[in-house]
Amino acid sequence: MFNSIRKEFPIISSSSFRKGIVYLDSSATTQKPQVVIDRIKQYYEKENANIHRGPYDLSLQATQYWLQAHESVAKFLNADSYEEIIFTRNSTEGLNFLANTIGKDLLKDGDIVVVSEMEHHSNIVSWMLLQKSIKFRIEYIPVKDNYTLDTDWFTALVKKYGKKIKIVSLVHISNVLGVKNNVEEIFKIAQSVNTFTVLDAAQSVARIRVDVKEINCDALVFSGHKVYGPTGSGVLYCKRKYLDKLIPWMGGGEMVSLVSKNGFEYNELPWKFEAGTPNIAGGIALGVAVDWLSKRVESVGGWESIVEHEQELIDFFLKQFDSIDWFKHFGPNNSKAKYGAIAFNIKGFTFRGCKDVTKVENDKRGESISEFLNKKRIAFREGYHCAEPLHDRFGVGPTVRFSLGIYNNREDVIYAANSLKEAVLSGLS
Ligand SMILES: Cc1ncc(COP(=O)(O)O)c(C=O)c1O
Structure with a gap:
């Protein structure tokens, strides 16, 4: 059922425009179904x-x-x-x-x-x-x-x-x-x-x-x-x-x-x-x-199914990094407590806009990871996501954020996890 919903989003399903975009920026803005367009x-x-x-x-x-x-x-x-x-x-x-x-x-x-x-x-x-x-x-x-x-x-x-x-x-x-x-x-x-x-x-x-x-x-x-x-x-x-x-x-x-x-x-x-x-x-x-x-919520069996679908994807994504020490998730690791957004840091990398000068001087550039992911056609965010006091509260610098919508599926999440691993393990500077 979720697969047929995905097909209603031309920017995601059409290969003529932005071939194969992996859209993980729905917290910033969602894509639009054909009926809205x-x-x-x-x-x-x-x-x-x-x-x-x-x-x-x-x-x-x-x-x-x-x-x-x-x-x-x-x-x-x-x-x-x-x-x-x-x-x-x-x-x-x-x-x-x-x-x-x-x-x-x-x-x-x-x-x-x-x-x-x-x-x-x-x-x-x-x-x-x-x-x-x-x-x-x-x-x-x-x-x-x-x-x-x-x-x-x-x-x-x-x-x-x-x-x-x-x-x-x-x-x-x-x-x-x-x-x-x-x-x-x-x-x-x-x-x-x-x-x-x-x-x-x-x-x-x-x-x-x-x-x-x-x-x-x-x-x-x-x-x-x-x-x-x-x-x-x-x-x-x-x-x-x-x-x-x-x-x-x-x-x-x-x-x-x-x-x-x-x-x-x-x-x-x-x-x-x-x-x-x-x-x-x-x-x-x-x-x-x-x-x-x-109507789509009804067709998949109610809001519980929407939550379940999203939390399964979050769980699946986080599991890819279970025993990886460079992946620092910002938020509860229990996917049942999570909705939509997965923000994280990567040990040894500092992302754009960081306020901590020593980190900026000593770490590798997070932009290199972002550029790598962009080349992989992944749409995502880096920064404070207009929530600087929250980052300050936990002493966390700018984070990378992948966020989900109704159209995302396991392939998106696997592709994003693998691309991230590839970026970090290739030792970008
Ligand atoms: C929790 C929250 N509140 C408010 C906003 C502001 O939304 P907009 O830029 O559409 O006004 C956002 C945007 O990301 C948000 O995530």
């Missing part, structure tokens, strides 16, 4: 018109598709209604949106925003920017040596500061360690003091079932391009009770129903938060992507 093409070939505004058929139809895409995402996340789904450009925009709306609304000098040590920079810097106008503190839930979040530390923080903790914003699945955080437990503790809870689901929505009701988060963000949808499309989910009251962070067309020299009235949800002409083709295709993914 076709939807974008169809929109521009036959359906292009601005939404909400035109009284003519093409515009009315585009508006209808835009609404349907919101409905598809609402169903995908099990939200109450499309009114709780705001289309953004990506997860980063969703997090900045929250900092600039709920952050501004809730935070006063002396308050606290809690994130964790394994956040993507977008869930750190968006709050740091807000600190320039409000003097709140950012606290980091420590990552324990076993790569889990320190819930006891958070419980103690809540006991000490109670309602001063206004927002908790956490990553669901780490884009480096591949671990899934126990966000349900942490959010429950947070909600005991009425803290607003945010889930960064950028890495989880394509890998596990994400149900906003089960998780019980107040807001959630994800990127369309990491869930087999187009770049420039993303989602912010937020409970309606907040959206009703929040002041948008952007004003302009689409988000108003009436404007005079003396003021304006808001449009209905969710359009109140979608100022300006959006990425219409991207949003419509995102709706197609999540519908497509839901």
Whole structure:
């Protein structure tokens, strides 16, 4: 079944374009199935018109598709209604949106925003920017040596500061360690003091079932391009009770129903938060992507099968390095605790961007390994993966990251493992 899904991705299955690419960079962006590519093409070939505004058929139809895409995402996340789904450009925009709306609304000098040590920079810097106008503190839930979040530390923080903790914003699945955080437990503790809870689901929505009701988060963000949808499309989910009251962070067309020299009235949800002409083709295709993914998940027997498939590949890959001392995996070795990403270091090599000058001077150049893998047509990452505080916490320099998507198979993983061994054992400098 997974093999037939793989065939739906032209960039992977077609030999005319990039012959035989081994795509292991799905945490950065996923490849797109034909149905998503076709939807974008169809929109521009036959359906292009601005939404909400035109009284003519093409515009009315585009508006209808835009609404349907919101409905598809609402169903995908099990939200109450499309009114709780705001289309953004990506997860980063969703997090900045929250900092600039709920952050501004809730935070006063002396308050606290809690994130964790394994956040993507977008869930750190968006709050740091807000600190320039409000003097709140950012606290980091420590990552324990076993790569889990320190819930006891958070419980103690809540006991000490109670309602001063206004927002908790956490990553669901780490884009480096591949671990899934126990966000349900942490959010429950947070909600005991009425803290607003945010889930960064950028890495989880394509890998596990994400149900906003089960998780019980107040807001959630994800990127369309990491869930087999187009770049420039993303989602912010937020409970309606907040959206009703929040002041948008952007004003302009689409988000108003009436404007005079003396003021304006808001449009209905969710359009109140979608100022300006959006990425219409991207949003419509995102709706197609999540519908497509839901169907494929069903066809393989549910989300458990997706997780199992990915964890089998991770396990298989890690086993290739079981007794190899130069391979330093960054994350739990138990593949059952891993989702999507495999980051690692290679003893004696330092990768691009390393901050430790002595390592840079003494080690071999990691770029030589990267160049070797690139020649082998492997798509992967090297660096801090926008999670520098996490690397700092463990004293780990830039890592190599292989990450998986629904289309990967054993051959990909064997090929990548063998290529890596070949690169290191050939003694590159
Ligand atoms: C966990 C996590 N959060 C946020 C982001 C930011 O996503 P985007 O660049 O699509 O905004 C990423 C991207 O890799 C991510 O992995």
